[in-house]
Amino acid sequence: MKYESFHNLIPKYKVIFFDSYGVLKTYRGMIDGANDTLKSVKDQGILFKVLTNDASRSPEQMVESLRDIGLDQVSPSDIVTSGMMAKDFLDNKRLNGKSIYLGTKNSAEYIFNEPGSGISIRDYNVEDFDQIGSVVFLDDEGYEWEVGVNKIVNLLRRKVVPAIVANSDLIYPVSKMDVSIATGSIALLVEHILNRRFIHFGKPDSPMYHYAFQNLLESGSYSKKDVLMVGDTLHTDILGGIKFGVDTALVCTGNTTQENVHVAVESTGIKPDYICDSIG
Amino acid sequence: MKYESFHNLIPKYKVIFFDSYGVLKTYRGMIDGANDTLKSVKDQGILFKVLTNDASRSPEQMVESLRDIGLDQVSPSDIVTSGMMAKDFLDNKRLNGKSIYLGTKNSAEYIFNEPGSGISIRDYNVEDFDQIGSVVFLDDEGYEWEVGVNKIVNLLRRKVVPAIVANSDLIYPVSKMDVSIATGSIALLVEHILNRRFIHFGKPDSPMYHYAFQNLLESGSYSKKDVLMVGDTLHTDILGGIKFGVDTALVCTGNTTQENVHVAVESTGIKPDYICDSIG
């Protein structure tokens, strides 16, 4: 584990995977200098991908929101989300019946190809479980928790159908001090009540890394040693990168800070190859 | 583990501890014959107590609601609730500052002796954490979950204060098929997000059994061998009874049914002394 300026790390790799929240941006907007760093990465002929645990928006919508805060180097094909993995899963598996989703209309429009194949938990009537073939946890917004979570618990007690968690994160930061509870926490609550384990997508699991890496292989020949994963969270970004077999750099601009980085590494036992102040 | 008519068990003991929900009553009202059974227990000179995981009401209010469905043998002094344990704790410990509670106004009126010492999470402003000395999970009603749970998570991230769970139950039945998520689940979600362990009250922990037993000793001399605990839930009523050292009887009128009783005992390893169809 070495302390290193991020700019010194760039030329050592052919590909960089960035987490988004806490690395490129925070609740306050773009991380200082992040856009220039992405430009510099490109100018050096190095590829990058953005790997983010998010199931609330399409890649196009993400690019737009990054542009709004001053990040104009990212295109939709650079983005890999946990929602894409869930979408792939739903497209690929021929699940019978309709899907119930917990999330916003917008998140559902991205995930479900066919209009009408996804039904919001708000519109689900507890008696109609016969026609339901799966349940998808998309977002923490778009429904009243008390009503929605109770409905889902009772649906899954009545009928065994696959339950998909399109974003396993437990919380996300909303200000310097405060966090907001994310979809992964809602799913965890239901798993605990039912004593079941759902189908989770998102870092630290391998599929997002695999997907990004396979995508690279279409534009050239790369080995895992050519790749650096950059993240602010030890148990998602860094653990996932280590397990996938690429080098990892932890930045101190998000969930991990310069103050808590040592305690965090020692207590979790998750050790990145590099620690950087910021990518900016 | 013997199958036995509950009426044959009664004369073997000097004291009977009953769980309430699933034993004396269900969502549909009184268990058939339950009031006659309580009468018969009394007529045989046998004492009884009602031990219930509940923090939403006072013993007086419980007696009233039992009377409403035809159970007129229970007086307030027969009732031991997990809420009473939490109340005792709060009365006894000189906790500084005010308490934030998640629950209804009614539940707070019972728990907090001094008016104004408890503040509903609804009325709590995130910036005012300085004056807060404890957090109490009372009930699943009385607040919007999304707002309340987010506020509590951020309060407990900002300030380390004791968090008390006045009812550890995860769910409670609301119809033949359906359940409702209880306070214990809400607390569990917050514990998991924060990676902390709160101060829990309720069966299977010993304090409710101790309290009921100590109370008995004021009216005579009893040993634990004189006591039978009757419940419908293996991991609360029965496990708690076994651990406290009294005999236990499982009834099949609530969480455990004649259909699932064998699978439940084998898979949990929690084995009551007796299995009875019903106390009625």
Added chain:
Amino acid sequence: MKYESFHNLIPKYKVIFFDSYGVLKTYRGMIDGANDTLKSVKDQGILFKVLTNDASRSPEQMVESLRDIGLDQVSPSDIVTSGMMAKDFLDNKRLNGKSIYLGTKNSAEYIFNEPGSGISIRDYNVEDFDQIGSVVFLDDEGYEWEVGVNKIVNLLRRKVVPAIVANSDLIYPVSKMDVSIATGSIALLVEHILNRRFIHFGKPDSPMYHYAFQNLLESGSYSKKDVLMVGDTLHTDILGGIKFGVDTALVCTGNTTQENVHVAVESTGIKPDYICDSIG
């Protein structure tokens, strides 16, 4: 949470509960000044009890081993162990059949009143499960783990009997740097493999505190406000004390040190009333 010299705390209470390991002694012997402190407690007319998670020895043997390192103020009736709770449980419950124990011969001699009622896992033949009525986890010594734990897992898969954990501690310190795995970890492994929850004795659960407190009431009238619990471990000594409703003091001579005390309190959310360097 106040920093306070332990000697200043003594006169504020009528009773003091001490943990043993990390408070009165460590692997190196008596904590400097501990015997003088106990003498001073007695001289001030204050009662004390020693509450220890241990199931390997009788109170008499403990007194002897304390005396060997210079602590001569403790008598057997001052000692409350998790093993005593397990012994009480086994004496009180009329469990059928014989008990299989994991532990030393010495630990079994204390726990089982009748000679021959406990059988070491070493002497248990997997085919003889018919005659077995309970399983007791006593000590991490006295059997080969590989053989013993495999036998217990298969016994409990074949037959549902109560499993008692007479000491829930996961580890105990054996030198400045190193720890040794305790009975509680062995039990936890078996619980996890079988997906069951055993009957645990030991702090932070209430029974040891109740037992010590009831015992006090035989020699006078005390309330919980008269009692201070002193320990070195947040999630056993201090959490248990808080939950039982007595004041708590954390000492920095064992599992918690002056270096890690702040991180430990913040990360667990378990906050003692006082922090003291040492009882010495």
Added chain:
Amino acid sequence: MKYESFHNLIPKYKVIFFDSYGVLKTYRGMIDGANDTLKSVKDQGILFKVLTNDASRSPEQMVESLRDIGLDQVSPSDIVTSGMMAKDFLDNKRLNGKSIYLGTKNSAEYIFNEPGSGISIRDYNVEDFDQIGSVVFLDDEGYEWEVGVNKIVNLLRRKVVPAIVANSDLIYPVSKMDVSIATGSIALLVEHILNRRFIHFGKPDSPMYHYAFQNLLESGSYSKKDVLMVGDTLHTDILGGIKFGVDTALVCTGNTTQENVHVAVESTGIKPDYICDSIG
């Protein structure tokens, strides 16, 4: 979920992934008819792979042991083990220092390319932690548990290094009634004591499925819809197959039996596409 003869399923797919233990063989030897089934699969021009959670042997040694019990249709290149994933990880990551392993000499010879890069826990001296760069859980044999697990706990308390679990299974069957505790349980015990999460390899995680699928793509063009995963364990074989996005068939010749298949599916919520008596 349909009941189907396995022979009717074969022609519906272009590729079949088989679990080994409980599907091709048991403790008693080959599953009746399994070799003829593999022959028939080949004769129909369908490819197969064997995906097994095992880190005790090389693919060549596995082929040999399958041949010994009458299965002569499997070649080393058909085999994908969790040990291969761990080996890949260790080969690919440039971990500093030496590896400590818990397992047999034979398992280490397969995992470590360079002789001397892996040191058995038996030969590790607690004072020599400076030179250690990683820890690998390979097998439940090859060391005394009491000594080995205590050494590993103390090593990982002194030094934060990556810990790799090369087989996450908790138990494996050794007779009709009995099981033996596997490496995954040993690792879990250490994770729990240290409150850390190690780097796990094996089903249900995706890498073994990805590896097998990528390997297929070298011999033709396949989509996930062409693949059937066949296993006897819901939470590894079937959950992993579902998550990877292929069809799944549960056989009743191993961990799941015709007697418990319904309870198992209902209680876990993991639902295979097909249930078959046996592949034979």
